[in-house]
Amino acid sequence: MSEKLAIVTGASRGIGKACAIELAKAGYDIAVTFAGNVDAANKTVEELKAFGVDAAAFKFDVSNKDEAAKGIEEIIAKFGRIDVLVNNAGITRDGLFMRMSAENWDAVINTNLSSAFYVSQPVVKVMMKQRSGAIVNMSSVVGVSGNAGQANYSAAKAGLIGLTKTLAKELGSRGIRVNAIAPGFINTDMTKDLDTSKFTDFIPLKRLGEPEDIAKAVKFIAVDAEYVTGQVLEVDGGLII
Ligand code: NAP
Secondary structure, X not given: OOOOEEEEOOOOOHHHHXXXXXXXXXXXXXXXXXXXXXXHHHHHHHHXXXXXXXXXXXXXXXXXXXXXXXXXXXXXXXXXXXXXXXXOOOOOOOEOHHHOOXXXXXXXXXXXXXXXXXXXXXXXXXXXXXXXEEEXXXXXXXXXXXXXXXXXXXXXXXXXXXXXXHHHHHHHHHOEEEEEEEEOOEOOHHXXXXXXXXXXXXXXXXXXXXXXXXXXXXXXXXXXXXXXXXXEEEEOOOOOO
């Protein structure tokens, strides 16, 4: 049985991978989950093990309730406990609202929002028995401010904020804290096709964020911030002040 276990969904790449590394540095064993990128997930696991912790990769689709339940079951069977859950896996399918297909609406809502319900429910069951745990939901500044061309994504990320505050109220008495991080523009595969040069003008800190900027905030709110729950921490270089 692990001493401390963190599950990071979508940890094969980008922000999730950086979060996994930051939590490994803090001594957590890590369950890396991913959708299909086996090579990237295995590489993350090897990098995590270099920090002296145990790590393993679990492939399941977070937008599928049954797959998510089975995936979490496998993680519990291997590690025996769950201390931190980072609901990080997400996708974009951008387009103007009037041209948005129901398929792109559903894909984004299911992968970014329903996933947090599917994954958190079996995890909370374990945390309630332990009477401790921390959940971090990866929202976005566009869930706070809205964004033209991202009706599906903004709705999902705003939904995560509502879920965060509600779970904080429901689970606080069981020793479980639930918070959200709202990143601004972060350098990952998700943003690689955007012309981000024009965004820096609007960012007070005059640069895009790096996955490590988000990972440090996740580690703070999941591990150090023992009297913080139900909060949304914007990590965006000041973008939406
Ligand atoms: P990314 O580089 O595209 O990585 C996405 C990760 O999610 C990958 O590990 C991917 O697995 C996994 N994933 C995608 N769909 C999945 C599914 N159905 N089931 C399981 N895993 C799935 O994205 P990122 O930029 O790091 O974003 C991470 C989170 O931060 C997302 O929730 C995103 O919305 C949020 N965010 C990002 C930004 C930004 O500027 N990048 C800003 C605000 C919020 P595979 O590798 O197997 O495909």
